[in-house]
Amino acid sequence: EDKVVQSPLSLVVHEGDTVTLNCSYEVTNFRSLLWYKQEKKAPTFLFMLTSSGIEKKSGRLSSILDKKELFSILNITATQTGDSAIYLCAAALSSNTGKLIFGQGTTLQVKP
């Protein structure tokens, strides 16, 4: 059965800390790994990773994929209270399925 597992499930840090969120996957016909941030309702897209070892960066956020070990990490440096959210990772399967398999999410709380 296809599955995606995230860890930790929840995390409390203080502003300025650096956090690393983990996502491991076991899926057949893997195509790419996506990260989303969910604050209230709509998950918002952060990164899509298809190739192994190539880091993607957006401001204080960065992510990398390891297709050999089947995991991805999302790093957030110099955290701010606005980073408080649920972070979701999802595995996209091969073409023509349109199906994302989501992990349980990591709830991040950043305290002032």
Place this chain on the structure above:
Amino acid sequence: KAGVTQTPRYLIKTRGQQVTLSCSPISGHRSVSWYQQTPGQGLQFLFEYFSETQRNKGNFPGRFSGRQFSNSRSEMNVSTLELGDSALYLCASSLASEYDYTFGSGTRLTVV
């Protein structure tokens, strides 16, 4: 550009009733997926439509159905509602399944 629009935002229904939720994708997006989000199960894939054809279906009972119109707008229907159907229903659209998905803000369904 306009995002993914879901209507209604909130719904309260009684057990046994049926409900129809609507999703208007980003202009030009032909792939529309539906997900159910609950605290216990996270985001679970319901089905995906591309050019009016259902390409993939998740592990949900036949009470859950959907369709897509020629303008790519999609509807999902749940018949004979059960208390356990209470959830946030999210719709996501994409140009094609090779790209990232943009989510709508969801419809919060409460079954009483």
